[in-house]
Amino acid sequence: MTQRVKSYFNRILGIKLRYRMLLVYMIGGALPIILIGMYLVHGMSRILIDQAKNVEVSEMEMVRRQAEEIMSTVSTVTKYFYFDEQLEEISLKRYTDYQDMVRDYRDFTSFLDYGRYYNSTIAWMNLYMKNPTIVENSRFIQVTGEMEEEDWYKSVSRKNGGALWHFHPVPAADYNALSMLRMLKTRKGEEVGVLAVYIRPERFHTLLQDRNCDTFVLLNGETVVVDLGDEIEPEQIKEYVTGGENGQSQKNIFLGNQEYVMTCETIPLIESQDFLQILSFKSYHDILREVGSQTAGSAAIFMVSAVLSITIILLFSHSFSSRVENFRAQMQKAAEGNFQLEEKLGGSDEISDLYDYLGTMIFQIQRLLAEIYRERLHAERLTIQQKDAEFKMLASQINPHFLYNTLETIRMRARKSRQYDIEELVRMLAKIMRSTLQAGSSEVAIQSEAELVEHYLKIQQYRFGERIQYHIHVEEDLKGVFILPLIMQPIVENSIIHGLEGKEGVGTIDIRIAGQDGKTAITIGDDGLGMNTEKLERLRRGLNSYSENGRHIGVSNVHQRVKLKYGDDYGVTIDSVEGSYTKVEILLPGAAELGGKVYAQSNDN
Known part of the structure; x- marks a missing residue:
């Protein structure tokens, strides 16, 4: 066995140097590189597919946060109308004079005020009331017997002040909108009416308009609030919509003969059992096409790199590694809190761009820290001024009863001496001191x-x-x-x-x-x-x-x-x-x- 190995080794040594180096490169370098490259290209395809899905997840998370801000704003607005005396008077007052009613309508400006302030979010606000003496308009709507039998009205009545989310027509427009309904009551528990605050549909369209896939927004897994589907109809997706569990889900589904990656964000709506679902459907074929174009380029670059001379690779690797090391050293300085970096890294490639981005990021961090410091310093200065005023006030309150008793003694002496002007003067001074000290x-x-x-x-x-x-x-x-x-x-x-x-x-x-x-x-x-x-x-x-x-x-x-x-x-x-x-x-x-x-x-x- 040993003799055979020595024989093969001697044969290799007997080959000319040119072919021997070629053989060594093919066996020891090119073949393993090709095999590893094929494995990496396949693995890269899997990574890019997962990355595309993760990008979809990240974008949906951003949409979720913005949607939650919209819902929170609407909920906050509805709470402004709790125990509103003007609104309670309009709801509970029995009008006999039309002008009196018009005057009350005109004096109640909260709908207009909040509507202007939250104009970018709120499309309309109105109140459904059980007041048979009012003349209804688009703001104040009288509850009819037919309306009382509707499911949404029964639900909001049972919630006893809790919120109900409903998708229905806007009274002052010819379109439907998602609204938050809340039964308002007086402090004594009397029903004022159902407040409805409608969200502008374009707010959802603005959130989703830049997405390059079919996207839908559903209320309680049934009602379609937003339909941005080009290839998919809303009725096709309802069987894939799950319950209202809070969180995010992603899975592959088939609609017809087409495979899609469905990403779903479920948002529990504030103060209610309702939930909103944002669903996106990205064609799996499109993902594979994008991944294929990327992996094909990578494979081509790999094959060219395998053919290139090792000498060239060594020359360029030295320059590359030295610049990466310099970049790493600068990032380490920044991580340790030293923001005094070298002005330029050299070159004009991606590493240079990354280094420029690092400098920009550090500048933004420094500016943000300075702003936070200034705001904190301003807040602390106001707090110190307030505490200083309180301290001085407390310091001036040392033994106030002694001062009051002394002034009272002077006043009584003046009164006994029939010095009524002095008595009155001391009395007023005592009241001023008491108000100041207290x-x-x-x-x-x-x-x-x-x-x-x-x-x-x-x-x-x-x-x-x-x-x-x-x-x-x-x-x-x-x-x-x-x-x-x-x-x-x-x-x-x-x-x-x-x-x-x-x-x-x-x-x-x-x-x-x-x-x-x-x-x-x-x-x-x-x-x-x-x-x-x-x-x-x-x-x-x-x-x-x-x-x-x-x-x-x-x-x-x-x-x-x-x-x-x-x-x-x-x-x-x-x-x-x-x-x-x-x-x-x-x-x-x-x-x-x-x-x-x-x-x-x-x-x-």
């Missing part, structure tokens, strides 16, 4: 805040005499509305210090609290010194920070507190003309949003 995050009634300002102005009148006059007007409906404490007194104090104190003659402060376009406006004006344009602009710019070296810090504080509490749509605005007037307006949410109750006059004793 102020915190709890809100106070507008009338209580107005009384505090009036006490402050009366004390100033003791100081300035007839030089300071004032007028305070509060709309009756707003007296019991609750707002942040101590937002008027700092403004009034600034009016006296910067506006009236340096003015010759009589100065007047006018305070008006009234409703304004659905919001609450507190206007504080004076006919004092005013300010020039430069100073006014500087003061306006300083509203969002404690500027002016402490001057007008009360105005900035009020502005910051209002924005922090009610949002960026509210705050302080200032207008002034030098030598004429200054007017400060504090804009707050409307009375319905602020909340409140009938105000009880405070007891001064």
